[in-house]
Amino acid sequence: xxxxxxxxxKIERISILDEKGNFDEKLGKGLIPDTDLVKLYEAMVxxxxxxxxxxxxxxxxxxxxxxxxxxQEATSLGASYVLRKDDWMVTCYRENCGLFWRGVPKEAILLxxxxxxxxxxxxxxxxxxxxxxxxxxxxxxxxxxxxxxxxKGEDKIACTFFGDGASSEGDFHEACNFASNLKIxxxxxxxxxxxxxxxxxxxxxxxxxxxxxxLSYGMPCLQCDGNDxxxxxxxxxxxxxxxxxxxxxxxxxxxxxxxxxHTTADDASxxxxxxxxxxxxxxxxxxRIRDYMTARKLWxxxxxxxxxxxxxxxxxxxxxxxxxxxxxxRSDFFDxxxxxxxxxxxxxxxxxxxxxxxxxxxxxxxxxxxRARQMAAEAAAAHANH
Amino acid sequence: xxxxxxxxxxxxxxxxxxxxxxxxVLLGEDIGVNGGVxxxxxxxxxxxxxxxxxxxxxxxxxxxxxxxxxxxxxxHPVPEIQFEGFLxxxxxxxxxxxxxxxxxxxxxxxxxxxxxxxxxxxIHAPELHSDSPEAIYAHTPGLKVVMPxxxxxxxxxxxxxxxxxxxxxxxxxxxxxRAFREEVPEDxxxxxxxxxxxxxxxxxxxxxxxxxxxxxCMQAIEKSDKSIELIDLRTIYPFDMDAVAESVKKxxxxxxxxxxxxxxxxxxxxxxxxxxxxFLELEAPVQRxxxxxxxxxxxxxxxxxxPDANRVTRAIEDCLAY
Ligand SMILES: Cc1ncc(C[n+]2csc(CCOP(=O)(O)OP(=O)(O)O)c2C)c(N)n1
Ligand SMILES: [Mg+2]
Numbered sequence: 001x002x003x004x005x006x007x008x009x010k011i012e013r014i015s016i017l018d019e020k021g022n023f024d025e026k027l028g029k030g031l032i033p034d035t036d037l038v039k040l041y042e043a044m045v046x047x048x049x050x051x052x053x054x055x056x057x058x059x060x061x062x063x064x065x066x067x068x069x070x071x072q073e074a075t076s077l078g079a080s081y082v083l084r085k086d087d088w089m090v091t092c093y094r095e096n097c098g099l100f101w102r103g104v105p106k107e108a109i110l111l112x113x114x115x116x117x118x119x120x121x122x123x124x125x126x127x128x129x130x131x132x133x134x135x136x137x138x139x140x141x142x143x144x145x146x147x148x149x150x151x152k153g154e155d156k157i158a159c160t161f162f163g164d165g166a167s168s169e170g171d172f173h174e175a176c177n178f179a180s181n182l183k184i185x186x187x188x189x190x191x192x193x194x195x196x197x198x199x200x201x202x203x204x205x206x207x208x209x210x211x212x213x214x215l216s217y218g219m220p221c222l223q224c225d226g227n228d229x230x231x232x233x234x235x236x237x238x239x240x241x242x243x244x245x246x247x248x249x250x251x252x253x254x255x256x257x258x259x260x261x262h263t264t265a266d267d268a269s270x271x272x273x274x275x276x277x278x279x280x281x282x283x284x285x286x287x288r289i290r291d292y293m294t295a296r297k298l299w300x301x302x303x304x305x306x307x308x309x310x311x312x313x314x315x316x317x318x319x320x321x322x323x324x325x326x327x328x329x330r331s332d333f334f335d336x337x338x339x340x341x342x343x344x345x346x347x348x349x350x351x352x353x354x355x356x357x358x359x360x361x362x363x364x365x366x367x368x369x370x371r372a373r374q375m376a377a378e379a380a381a382a383h384a385n386h
Numbered sequence: 387x388x389x390x391x392x393x394x395x396x397x398x399x400x401x402x403x404x405x406x407x408x409x410x411v412l413l414g415e416d417i418g419v420n421g422g423v424x425x426x427x428x429x430x431x432x433x434x435x436x437x438x439x440x441x442x443x444x445x446x447x448x449x450x451x452x453x454x455x456x457x458x459x460x461x462h463p464v465p466e467i468q469f470e471g472f473l474x475x476x477x478x479x480x481x482x483x484x485x486x487x488x489x490x491x492x493x494x495x496x497x498x499x500x501x502x503x504x505x506x507x508x509i510h511a512p513e514l515h516s517d518s519p520e521a522i523y524a525h526t527p528g529l530k531v532v533m534p535x536x537x538x539x540x541x542x543x544x545x546x547x548x549x550x551x552x553x554x555x556x557x558x559x560x561x562x563x564r565a566f567r568e569e570v571p572e573d574x575x576x577x578x579x580x581x582x583x584x585x586x587x588x589x590x591x592x593x594x595x596x597x598x599x600x601x602x603c604m605q606a607i608e609k610s611d612k613s614i615e616l617i618d619l620r621t622i623y624p625f626d627m628d629a630v631a632e633s634v635k636k637x638x639x640x641x642x643x644x645x646x647x648x649x650x651x652x653x654x655x656x657x658x659x660x661x662x663x664x665f666l667e668l669e670a671p672v673q674r675x676x677x678x679x680x681x682x683x684x685x686x687x688x689x690x691x692x693p694d695a696n697r698v699t700r701a702i703e704d705c706l707a708y
Binding site for chain 2 (some may be wrong): 019055064066112113114117134135136165166168169170171196197198199203238254263266267270271290327328330331332333334337344345348349352354355356357358359363365367368
């Protein structure tokens with residue numbers, strides 16, 4: 001028998017507005033109405049400004065470790081723009097721009113990185129999940145959320161985001177396999193920003209693209225220029241249409257670049273060349289759209305100046321809301337553990353300032369009981385004054 | 387002698403053992419060029435080459451599973467898990483394989499490997515970067531669990547782990563990575579796994595602790611006018627019950643302190659063993675100071691969760707009131 005071809009594939013790459021300003025009329029014309037384009041641009045500028053504010057907050061001790069989104073605004077924004085507002089968006093931590101487009105309050109994201117769980121209490125109508133810290137885990141939840149929606153007769157889909165690095169985790173592969181085999185409509189979006197902290201993406205995949213990860217699960221796969229908002233919108237339109245109409249998953253790789261350090265705890269100059277970063281600065285998703293809009297007389301310096309003033313004010317207000325929230329009470333972390341707090345936890349909460357743990361107060365000698373009563377009264381008074 | 391912090395002491399131990407033992411290899415996320423996110427493996431890839439110090443794909447199950455194979459194949463791998471919160475994906479490989487390989491093959495295959503893991507809270511880190519899961523692994527037969535509380539101990543215990551024929555989880559308390567320095571001999575020494583250290587001697591009460599909590603205990607002892615003995619367990623499993631029992635028989639009172647949650651924390655085991663070994667000498671019930679039975683809160687509240695010197699002091703007073 002001759003040798004035949006068992007399988008052959010090609011991955012299409014979508015680019016519409018390149019970094020030199022070349023615009024593909026055939027793909028791009030009418031894709032994003034001008035009024036929308038201006039709003040999308042404003043959203044990217046606002047997100048970038050907040051990113052810089054957050055960086056300074058961290059440096060001045062007002063925020064914990066923060067992962068900058070700088071350079072990746074067009075990826076999640078393109079998806080968020082295309083998705084229906086009631087589709088699930090199940091993200092990681094570099095998708096601020098898309099989340100804000102949906103209406104997620106900026107202070108929610110700020111509070112998370114300010115070490116406050118209240119930032120995770122995402123308002124339900126936004127159909128988004130809170131920031132995920134353990135990498136590669138959220139894609140399975142996206143599949144489950146969508147399956148539940150279908151079970152209840154809703155026709156929503158999910159879009160889930162993850163990095164090049166996270167696509168090495170076992171859970172990621174399980175999510176792809178489950179979604180394909182159980183026919184769950186999820187759009188998997190890999191943000192390939194070339195780095196996972198200091199690990200170059202070639203260590204996380206030896207294949208020429210991340211898009212082809214989807215092939216082995218029988219999914220249609222596309223790659224696009226993730227710094228080109230037109231390309232991310234176009235690619236998401238095709239992908240979302242496919243997934244919504246077939247009920248099947250598909251896979252998108254958005255090629256982008258992390259312009260900042262991994263987080264404020266990282267120093268990327270230890271492991272990557274300035275020349276590489278500089279080259280990517282020339283491919284910035286924001287300047288690209290601004291140049292395009294300027295050339296088309298949709299934008300000018302006066303508008304830019306007015307926008308900057310506006311976003312500075314808006315973002316300062318978001319910071320003020322995040323910082324202005326009441327300090328959590330010292331014992332807050334007990335109260336949200338279970339729907340009904342177990343009695344043992346209640347005792348731990350009530351005695352956290354007065355006793356060793358696990359010691360039944362009634363078993364203490366009288367002298368210690370008296371001291372504990374005093375301390376409990378003081379703690380209660382402090383709570384009342386709080 | 388050099389004046390080193392915990393990070394430098396571990397780095398030195400790795401260098402010296404790697405020079406002696408060509409079968410030691412280091413692997414993990416960002417441990418090569420970047421030297422690890424805490425810089426513990428700083429300079430090691432340059433020094434020993436990419437064959438012996440290499441970055442892996444981002445997958446903890448992969449890191450440990452590969453290491454188990456490396457160990458079964460005759461090497462001594464030293465995988466790093468970037469933070470204790472990411473042990474999750476590796477749990478299956480650690481507990482279903484590394485821990486059981488020797489016994490299920492009756493010694494035909496063994497897994498000599500040292501898993502390095504930054505552990506614990508107190509550094510204002512994000513979620514899942516501040517937990518204390520040591521008891522989970524102490525509860526898994528077949529594993530050894532070590533947690534140093536000082537640079538000197540860190541070096542001696544790590545060298546012992548790197549020469550151990552069985553899998554060792556070597557937890558590094560992040561809170562004291564750079565908190566202080568002490569004299570650490572350049573010369574070779576080991577501190578045996580399974581042996582505790584008496585940090586200070588006393589006759590009124592015994593405190594048993596490990597990891598970063600040892601520092602909080604020392605602060606409480608300094609403030610107290612009582613004669614308190616502090617035992618740093620150093621190894622959570624196999625633990626040095628002889629040292630604990632000897633001390634508690636002398637003092638008749640014991641407080642156990644750890645960051646991990648109370649219920650099924652390793653303090654539970656210590657308390658039960660004291661009941662078994664020292665019942666006739668006990669003057670008071672064993673008191674525990676631990677994390678609460680809640681999720682480790684985000685950093686705004688982490689200092690209210692973690693045991694501090696004040697809580698240790700209260701437990702000392704309670705214990706002495708009997
Ligand atoms: C399971 C798990 N392992 C390790 C980490 C630590 N960590 C946080 S971000 C990161 C790199 C992520 O790279 P990638 O997925 O490409 O996303 P990017 O940060 O580039 O957006 C690592 C190793 C983690 N958060 N979760
Ligand atoms: Mg990445």
